[in-house]
Amino acid sequence: MMSTVLDANTRENLQRSETRSLRLQGYVPAVLYGKETKSTPVAVPSIEFIKTLREVGRNGIIELEVSGKKHKVIVHDMQVDPIKDHLVHIDFFEVDLKSEMEAEVAVNLVGESPGEKDGGVLSPLLYNVTVSALPADIPEEITVDISDLQIGDSIQVADLSSGEGYKITNEPEETVVTILPPDQEVVEDDTETEEPELVETDDSGQESNESGSEEEDASKEE
Numbered sequence: 603m604m605s606t607v608l609d610a611n612t613r614e615n616l617q618r619s620e621t622r623s624l625r626l627q628g629y630v631p632a633v634l635y636g637k638e639t640k641s642t643p644v645a646v647p648s649i650e651f652i653k654t655l656r657e658v659g660r661n662g663i664i665e666l667e668v669s670g671k672k673h674k675v676i677v678h679d680m681q682v683d684p685i686k687d688h689l690v691h692i693d694f695f696e697v698d699l700k701s702e703m704e705a706e707v708a709v710n711l712v713g714e715s716p717g718e719k720d721g722g723v724l725s726p727l728l729y730n731v732t733v734s735a736l737p738a739d740i741p742e743e744i745t746v747d748i749s750d751l752q753i754g755d756s757i758q759v760a761d762l763s764s765g766e767g768y769k770i771t772n773e774p775e776e777t778v779v780t781i782l783p784p785d786q787e788v789v790e791d792d793t794e795t796e797e798p799e800l801v802e803t804d805d806s807g808q809e810s811n812e813s814g815s816e817e818e819d820a821s822k823e824e
Contacts, residue, residue, distance in 0.1 A: 607665045607672070608654050610634070610694075613643040630689045634666060634673060636696030644668055648689055659742040661705055666694055674699060676737060697737040704771065705740045706730045709778060713749030717781035722753040728778045731759065732771045739767030746778055756780035 613624075613631065621631050630648045635641040644666075654664055655677065666673045678695035682688065697703060708730055718724055731744055746757060760774035 606654050606658050606662075607667055608646055608650060610644040610646045610666050610668045612669060613645050616643060625688075630692055632692035632694055634668060634675065634694045634696065636673075636675075637698070639673065639696040642668065644694070646692065651689070651692070661707065661740040661742060663697070663699075663737055664694070666696075674737070676705070676740070699737055702734055702736055703740075704732050704734050707733050707741055708743045710743045710745050711748050711779060712745055713747045715748045715751035715755075715781055717751050717753040717755060720753055721784040722781040723783075723785065724748070724779065725782050726779045728759070728772070728776060731762070731778075733764075733768045734771050735768035741765060741768060744770070748779060751779075751781045753781050753783055 610632065611629075613620075624631055624645050625648075628648050629645040630651060632644050632646055633641055634644050646666075655662075658664060661676055664675050664677070666675045673694070673696045675694040675696050677692060679693040681690040681692075683690050709726070709728055711724075711726060715722070715724065733740060733744075735741075744762065746762065748757070751757070757778045757780075758774065759770060759772040759776045759778060762770055762778065764770050
């Protein structure tokens with residue numbers, strides 16, 4: 603498998619102001635590390651990183667060049683701002699191409715299940731599985747065909763086939779996806795009455811409504 607080269611700059615200043623400045627300049631703060639690699643803060647150009655990731659895939663090998671030295675890495679983790687939808691931080695893990703490793707691989711459900719057409723509810727329970735493989739053999743995703751699932755049917759890890767070059771290491775009895783029976787509507791009882799409001803009396807015998815006074819206070823604040 604061919605790796606793609608991505609240039610990275612080392613980061614000396616780790617203050618928040620410098621990190622924000624990097625992002626404004628179009629860079630993503632990151633860290634390079636590995637079993638035999640000392641943790642090194644780096645930064646990569648955001649647009650180039652996204653292009654590279656699309657090219658090699660989520661578990662593909664990237665050749666990260668730092669200060670003239672190339673490191674074969676995979677993206678171990680990415681942090682994305684959920685509101686602004688931009689990259690916040692990346693973890694690059696340097697790999698040994700000759701040693702097996704474990705990695706999280708996304709589960710991709712394909713097909714239309716007859717159970718769903720009959721009113722059943724598709725319930726994915728495992729969104730990722732763990733595989734053991736050489737870095738170059740880690741798959742992009744695990745495809746699971748649900749086109750035969752009826753209501754009440756499920757697929758376990760034991761039903762998945764380990765592919766060429768990798769082995770799924772999850773417990774065999776773990777459920778990947780199931781088709782639940784249709785939800786039964788809960789009919790509310792319209793005759794149910796609300797609990798009466800507690801009315802307290804002060805020392806003079808006058809009724810005092812505590813919740814009412816809170817509403818008045820709130821209206822005054824408005």
